[in-house]
Amino acid sequence: MRNLLLAGKPGPLTRLLAFAATTFALVAPAQAADLPKELKLDYAYYSPTSLVLKRFGWLEESVGKDTKVTWVFSQGSNRSLEYLNSGGVDFGSTAGLAAVLSRANGSPIKTVYIASRPEWTALVVGKDSPIKTLEDLKGKKIAATKGTDPFLFTLRSLETVGLDKNDVELVHLQHADGRAALEKGDVDAWAGLDPLLAASQLQAGSRILHRNLDFNSYGVVSVTEKFAKQYPQAIDKVLAAYEKARAWARENPEELAQILSQESGLPLEVAKLQLERTDFSNAQPGAEHIAALKAAAPILVSEQLVRRGTDVNAVVEQLIEPAFGKQVIASK
Missing domain, CATH: 3.40.190.10 (Periplasmic binding protein-like II)
Structure with missing residues (x-):
């Protein structure tokens, strides 16, 4: 494109277009391909697959030595969202409805993965x-x-x-x-x-x-819109690692219970009871999750948990982002 633009006499517009084309060729592909120097993820006892991922180091293997993976413990959705919105983590594990509430109140986040459907x-x-x-x-x-x-x-x-x-x-x-x-x-x-x-x-x-x-809303993983635009390949890497952890969790329930018990310091029978109430079958964000969250929207409005005039249904539509999951989530 640059050679064609420069074939004739280079007027001001031609020079401007040539510069733009050259800049795009040099910058845009690198931006799309690069991983950050550090990836920060939370882990939580209410998110068993995050514990699996942290335990086995599959994400660290995937991103390579040039990207540091840092794990931050979350006590609950509120803490996870605080970390996500402050930059303390790039990927936050929360309940789906808590993510809706955060987005409705101005946090520019996107839910990119369904970690589980728990009755937690x-x-x-x-x-x-x-x-x-x-x-x-x-x-x-x-x-x-x-x-x-x-x-x-x-x-x-x-x-x-x-x-x-x-x-x-x-x-x-x-x-x-x-x-x-x-x-x-x-x-x-x-x-x-x-x-x-x-x-x-x-x-x-x-x-x-x-x-x-x-x-009970779903256990979800969310990122900020800024991170999603800047590092789409990082999201693919993280979700692929989560998928590996989800597949392992479904195939190894006894070992999963042991990991949860060891991480939380709670007896094995406690971990088993939690996991009996946890469904790992559908990780792809989609219509099912949108419908469930919209069903909860009225309580956010009636209890004045969102700003007056907020269209919570529209917020749910803006929050759920299925595109990343469709690229990496394993076929059922």
């Missing part, structure tokens, strides 16, 4: 609690981590019996602190998250008060 959240009470129904929670203290799936699960569950956040006292605690508060009797209920939920059931006799699989 339920409302639980102490083993000797007199509370028997959701209605009994009126006026009671409920521990929940604000901005996470358990928090939103709580609001949606209360809504089904005509209650809202003003009818209870929400105590904003990180997941582990919420468990401790329940078992000490400092709160009346806790919106639990596996594996801590499974541990509280097995070790303290905590009782599930209310469960609803449809109110």
